[in-house]
Amino acid sequence: MKVIVAQKLLQANEEIAGENRHLLARHGVLTLNLISAPGAGKTTLLEKTIAALKEEMAIGVIEGDIYTTKDAERIASQQVEVVQINTHGACHLDAQMTQEALNALSLAQLDLLFIENVGNLVCPAEFDLGENYKVALLSITEGSDKPAKYPLVFHEAQAVILNKIDLLHHMDFDLETMLEQVKKIKEDLIVFPLSAKTSEGMGAWLQWLKSLVPKKKKLFATAW
Helix, strand or coil: CHHHHHHHHHHHHHHHHHHHHHHHHHHCCEEEEEEECCCCCHHHHHHHHHHHHCCCCCEEEEEEECCCCHHHHHHHCCCCEEEEEECCCCCCCCHHHHHHHHHCCCHHHCCEEEEECCCCCCHHHHCCCCCCEEEEEEEHHHCCCHHHHCHHHHHHCCEEEEECHHHHHHCCCCHHHHHHHHHHHCCCCEEEECCCCCCCCHHHHHHHHHHHHHHHHHHHHHHC
C-alpha cells in the first residue's frame, strides 16, 4: 500500500509539473532547478550570477528552505523578485509548492527563473517542478565520490557545477575521478568547474545561461 500511495503522489506531482511547464513556456521563462547538499554554495552562486546578468535580463528566484528566510533575504538584496517557500520539515520542493510560488511571481516580466531547492542530494532529484533544466551543484569540500553515491541527481541533471575550486589544492579531492564518475552516469553532462567566491571559472557558466535564454525565447515565439 505504501508503494502505491507513493506512486500516486508522484503521478499527481507530474501532472502539476506539467501545468507549471506549460505556464512557464507561455511566458517564455527559462527555469533552472538548482540541487545540492547543504553548504555547497547555491546561494553564493546565485548572488554572483544575478549580479553579472541582471542588467541584461529580468531574473526571478524561488527560494526553498525548511524553516528560515535567510537565503531569500540575501537574494532580495540583489533587487530581483524573490518568493520564499518554507517546507516546514519536507526535504524537497514539489510541483504544488512551486506552482503556488509561480502564481506569486510576475512571470510576464521575467526572462530567467532560478529555483533554489532545499539542500539535499536525494529527494529533490525525484520531483519534477516543471523546470527546463536541473543543475546539480557539488563542492570540492564534499569529496569526489558524490556522483557515485548519489547518481540519480546527476542522471536527471543537464549540467553540473563543481564549486569552490579555489580550495582544490587544499583538499583531498580527485577531480579526474569525479569527472569519470559523472560521464559514466551521463555522457553528455556539462560540467562547470568554478569558484562562486572568487569568480574563477564563472564566465563559462554565465555564457551558457546567456545562450539558453534567447533559445527559450525563440521557442516561446514559435510555440505561441
